[in-house]
Amino acid sequence: MSISVRAILTCGTAWQGLAISGLLAAVAVPAHAQESQESTPAPVSADPLVSTPTGTTEPNAAQDDNIVVTGTRIARPDLTSSSPVLVVGQDAFQNRNFTNFADLATQLPQFSASFGSSRTQSTFSGAATSGLNTVNLRNLGSGRTLTLINGRRVPGGTTTSTAVDFNSIPTANIERLDVLTGGAASIYGADAVAGVINIITKQIDGFEAGASYGISERGDNENPNGYLMFGKRLANGGAINLTAQIDFQGRVQCSSRELCAEDFFWAPPSSPIRGPAAYSAVGNNGTFFLTAGNGLGAIGATRIGSSTSYTDANGSLIPFSVTRDGFNRNGVRDIAIPTRRILFAASAESPIVDGVNAFMEFNYGQSHIRAAFEGHPFQSSAAGSLFGGGPGVPGLQASIPVQITSTVGGVTSTIANPIIPTAIYNAALARNMTQIQWQQRFSAFDGRGAVNRRDTIRAVAGLKGDFDVGIGNDWRYEVSYVYGSTRLDSQTRGLVSTRQLYNGLRTEQVNGTLRCADAGARATGCVPINPFLPYTDAQRNALVVSAGQSGESVLHDANAFVSGSLFRLPGGDLAFSVGGEYRTFSGNLDYDSAINNAEVTGNQIGDVSFVKIRTKEVYGEVSAPILGDMTLIHKLTLDGSFRYSDPNFGGSYQTWRYGGSYEPVPGIVLRVNRARAVRTPVPGELSGVGQTFGTVTDPCTAATRNVNATRAANCAADGVPANYAPPINVQQSVGGFVGGNPNLAPERATTLTYGVAFAPNFAPGLSITVDRFDIKLDNVINTVGRQTKANQCYDTTARLFCGDLTRGTNPNVPGANYVLTGVNDQLVNIAAFRLKGIDFTAAYNARIFGGRGSFNVIGTLYDRAEQVALPGQPVIDLLGFAGGSTSDQGFIKFTGNATAAWTSEDGVGFSYNMRYIGKAQNSPFANPTINIGDRFYHNARFSFNVEENAQFFFGVNNIADSKPPLFPSSTAGTQALDTVPAYYDVFGRSFYSGIRLTF
DSSP: OOOOHHHHHTOOSHHHHHHHHHHHHHHSSOTTOOOOTTOOOOOOOSOSEEEOTTSOOOOOSSSOOSOBOTTOSOBOTTOOOSSOEEEEEHHHHHTTTOOSHHHHHTTSTTEEOOTTSSTTTOTTSOGGGTTOOOOEETTSOGGGEEEEETTEEOOOSSSSOOOOOGGGSOSTTEEEEEEEOSOOHHHHOTTOSSEEEEEEEOOOSEEEEEEEEEEETTSOSOEEEEEEEEEEEOTTSOEEEEEEEEEEEOOEEGGGSTTTSSOEEOOTTSOOEESGGGSBSSOSSOEEEEOOBTTBOOEEEOOOTTOOOSBOTTSOBOBOOHHHHOBOGGGGOEEEOOEEEEEEEEEEEEEEETTEEEEEEEEEEEEEEEEEOOOEEEETTSTTSOBSOBTTBOOBOOOEESEEEEEETTEEEEEEOTTSOHHHHHHHHHTTOSEEEEEEEEOSSSOOEEEEEEEEEEEEEEEEEEOOOSSSEEEEEEEEEEEEEEEEEEEEEEEEBHHHHHHHTSEEEETTEEEESOHHHHHTTOOOOOTTSOOOHHHHHHHEEEEEEEEEEEEEEEEEEEEEEEEEETTEEEEEEEEEEEEEEEEEEEEOHHHHTTOBSSOOBOOEEEEEEEEEEEEEEEEEEEEEEETTEEEEEEEEEEEEEEESSSOOEEEEEEEEEEESSTTEEEEEEEEEEEEOOOHHHHSOEEEEEEOOOOTTSTTTGGGSHHHHHHHHHTTOOTTOOOOHHHHTOEEEEEEOOTTOOOEEEEEEEEEEEEOOTTSTTEEEEEEEEEEEEEEEEEEOOHHHHHHHHHHSTTOTTGGGEEEEOOTTSTTOSOEEEEEOEEEEEEEEEEEEEEEEEEEEEEEETTEEEEEEEEEEEEEEEEEESSTTSOOEEOBTBSOBOSSOBOBOSEEEEEEEEEEETTSOEEEEEEEEEOOEESOTTOSSOOEEOOEEEEEEEEEEEEETTEEEEEEEESTTOOOOOOOOTTOBSSTTOSSOTTTSOSSOSEEEEEEEEEO
8 A cells, every 4th residue: 555645745736635635545545455344434424523412422442341431530331420521523523634633622612712822823922832732621721621631641732831732642543532611620630620621542453544635725734644543452352552643734924815914003993004004113124213412303214225325315314114114024924833743642451360451551742843933123222132131130232332432552542333324423423322222123134933843752551450349339440650741942043142233233443344342242253243234144144043942841640549339329329439649740941041141132031940849639539329210300310529639839729529410301411510620830830030022002192091080190190291102113012021920829710510411212313412601710820911010000099010110212202211111020819700601512313315414513602701800900801802912812702613414325425514703892901892793614525435445535624715804903812913813714715635544
């Protein structure tokens, strides 16, 4: 058998890719192919997404014949769960050709966009997080969902947190994912606040292989994927399974999409601005600021294009014009980061003696990304461009001295800085200037961006089995150990040495040769720098540096439990489990000293010191079917669980759950579940400090200061004039530092779910579930928010947080010493959330038109979403918003998903999927807000069996080529992109095709 992956990889257009995949069906299947009895290729499932009516799930094709329910450690065939479980089958991946669960999750109503931590949103979240692909259950953040594989923990996807990077997990060997949408911390431990994702892996007996290729209609977002699987059931009852998968997702550049081909700025009620008027004021050529003085006005002098002259035909200095000289940042940005993944998984189980089975699992995932973004916007007086300094310590400005003190041959004299053109030098002297502030886009150097490699390892070993103690039945035990680690090696390219720049701007000319004026700098290899002219190769080589960061997180998790049934109750056996767990999670992130010490452009970031969190736990669970087989009481079950946790950070805490299910007649189940869950702080929150700069709207501008009388009075008291109207780029580059906090306490959540599951005997194939959820989350670890701090400083008579604000000068506002230049922030236990809504599913399966047909609908309706950012402050209503800030986002009221599928007896299959994103507004923090229209996305897939053991498929996503909506600037909740990619498709119409083989 031969599958030409090289041909797939080199395909240049959508139709070529489809044609090549079509040829696979004709040439890749040998006539003598054989298959085992169990390896018949599965047709397109009639149930790609099903929420099981009773909370039970179908058994995995493994050695254990008992049904295991996600959300409990009690194994019993008749056990039902009081918590709703959404079951996501393998065909949900196949019906859209998704090769990463993070991509599929955004299509499910229970999940929201992973703001800042996805392939389409992480470019500007920092080099260390660039390329992550996490999931966001209930829009409560990726760190508040616990991910398991076969009921055991998965290591965090970063070096400082427990949030799982789904780039590290293969999808080919997934049988199903159980998504438990309720607090489950008392069963599985910390982090299960929004819920649990339990990945159940396949057990096969034979060989399976597959290859697919996807591409957008515009010829990008290429996605070649291939996998091999081998499984063998052993004569002694054991089994072994191996999976290898390789996947690539290609680059999508902003320049290829109308969405962001050119810079965009929109501040309602003003009209949107697109193109040169919205370009960055930090242009390719330097702008040199001459302040007002001696009756002469201020001017930002520049040169035009490749010209080296700073004067026009009349001899006047050429002023900077943003429409002519500005920089189009979007022209070099990416919408989607190219990601290459290499994945391997193995599992084995074998009996040792009667009642004792040894088992192991191993996973290895490597992801490699190369994220590109525009050259650094150097501004000599701004954060991210200073040399040295740190929190509370100002760095040196790499401004240009007008005159230099030079010592040559023992003679010291004051001379003109020889790099300054005569016209600018004379203009500076006429204004009595000693330093020239300047700015320039450093795009002439190596392309700036992050190159990251993440290696994640997960190894599991343990013993499990059953035994008889003379009372009750179903006695089982398991002892397991999980080791997991994630290592990051990251480099940021295209940085500029601030040390070299600072020293290189201070020059003198000796015997016709330009050199650095400082003898100490010359001794360390200083090269003179002239920003007034195009940079020479020698200057570029001296200025351009790469710096990086690396780190590792390690998980150790030892767990042991026993479960069984003690005695018989009227409704069945009283079942229980008890156990203990010892878990450690450690991590660090070490930045190069050049980044620590602000010796390169970009954010100054301190290391996240090594932190090790140790947790000792004991837990128990009970399920009591108190009544059964009675009139209107077919079964009544009460259940509960409790866990006591003793960590080395903070005090001990308890988590618990109680609830039950009532089945009046077969096929109707009423269920309720109340739980306490926690999320413990992680190393990245307990340590570290980093510099940031981005958009903070100054409360004291002419457009914002009159929101209330208190704000207006405080702005006047700080000396900000009533007509202050800074340029756009000033408010887009407000610096500051954001730090961790070693005194953080765990977050606390109380969750309540109740609902009904309906699967009537009189309508075989029909199932309906409706579940209400209510989540209260307190003690939330969050920053106050830089914008909130700025507002509170001026909106309160107590002047809250004013100590975290800095005002000063900015050359883009000549003569002003009241420009908002910095806002600092820190993580604290401060916020609270309240979230309420309804999940519903409906599915129907039946034989129709000589085959098997199905229809299912899932949806989530939020009716309450509130945040209290600060104790005592007004409630912020998050309901009905699609975007928000980069730290807090809104909740779209309704999203849904419908799928219809049909499969014939001979393997011909068709599926149609429709995804709906409801109407919303842009941001709960925007004033005024704007309406965002709803969106329908249509997708279809067709498949057929080429031979008995080979299936060919092709499909189209976003058939109507629906375009994403545009949000007003800085209201989408994503950095540097004015839409929400995970909600709204940014790729456009896309095609895919492939083949699946079984033997």
